[in-house]
Amino acid sequence: MTAATTIPGKHALVTGGGSGVGRAIALTLAAAGIDVTICGRSEAELTKVAGENGRIHGIVADVTSEAAMAALYEMAEAARGPFNIVVANAGMAGSTPAHKTTLADWQRTLDVNLTGAFLTVRPALAGMAARKAGRIVFIASTAGLKGYPYVAPYVAAKHGVVGLMRALAAETAKSGVTVNAVCPGFVETDMLEESIQRIVEKTGRSAGEARASLVSTNPQGRFIQPQEIAEAVLWLCGDAAASITGQAISISGGETW
Numbered sequence: 001m002t003a004a005t006t007i008p009g010k011h012a013l014v015t016g017g018g019s020g021v022g023r024a025i026a027l028t029l030a031a032a033g034i035d036v037t038i039c040g041r042s043e044a045e046l047t048k049v050a051g052e053n054g055r056i057h058g059i060v061a062d063v064t065s066e067a068a069m070a071a072l073y074e075m076a077e078a079a080r081g082p083f084n085i086v087v088a089n090a091g092m093a094g095s096t097p098a099h100k101t102t103l104a105d106w107q108r109t110l111d112v113n114l115t116g117a118f119l120t121v122r123p124a125l126a127g128m129a130a131r132k133a134g135r136i137v138f139i140a141s142t143a144g145l146k147g148y149p150y151v152a153p154y155v156a157a158k159h160g161v162v163g164l165m166r167a168l169a170a171e172t173a174k175s176g177v178t179v180n181a182v183c184p185g186f187v188e189t190d191m192l193e194e195s196i197q198r199i200v201e202k203t204g205r206s207a208g209e210a211r212a213s214l215v216s217t218n219p220q221g222r223f224i225q226p227q228e229i230a231e232a233v234l235w236l237c238g239d240a241a242a243s244i245t246g247q248a249i250s251i252s253g254g255e256t257w
Helices: 020-031 043-050 066-080 103-131 152-175 190-203 207-215 226-237
Strands: 011-015 035-040 056-060 085-088 134-139 177-184 248-251
Touching: 011 020, 011 066, 011 103, 020 035, 020 043, 020 056, 020 085, 020 134, 020 226, 035 043, 035 066, 043 056, 056 066, 066 103, 085 103, 103 134, 103 152, 103 177, 134 152, 134 226, 152 177, 152 248, 177 226, 190 207, 226 248
Parallel strands: 011 035, 011 085, 035 056, 085 134, 134 177, 177 248
Antiparallel strands: none
16 A cells, blocks of 8 residues: 555544654655644644645644543544544653663653553544444554663563553454554654764764664664655555554564564
8 A cells, every 4th residue: 555545534643743753654644635633742843744734733732641632632533523543653762771760761751652652542442443443553663572772661661562552452353443553673763863862972982883883783774764654554544454453563674573
């Protein structure tokens, strides 16, 4: 399935839709004829993405706030109908040895990546089950499938996202709802550049050396592009993927299986 394929009459939520992978997903779904609500904390970023396609609408919301996500659902669904597709993409990562990780850093990472994912999808579950149709896609990570050093909270959170996905897939299997996770390796986004900068600051290596160390984790010797993830999400939202549920799909050039 490509963005040239249309999926008419659908309404999608994409969290973290103002940049990076979320932006690519929102634009790809909109190009397929889907009305897309994006959310994030930066109104300027959301407005910019919404300006790229008239089917995209931005709402400022914090995925870690139960009240904020409830208000987002109420506002967006009143305007454009119930969500048929929910993509839990919002995330954040830091880098610190486990023994130096503060409880506040641990909690913030879990709040955004795991609790935020739960609060993103929970309001959609009952309605999707009642309509006997729906697509839920978590943007997890290869960090949900294996361990990486110096990012223990992120690895724990993303493993939790994969577990949440599997639990929801088991609950919804008979309802016509599918629940999956896309697990990218290192993706060429602003978040990646921030990771490279942290490596430079903490190790004294050059940016080129830091970049090479990260790209070496991919057997194909390259970074994943946001559009590759967006196309996988689009496919999971279509009829051709109706039997795909409970899957953690690695997009990593063979880093994980």
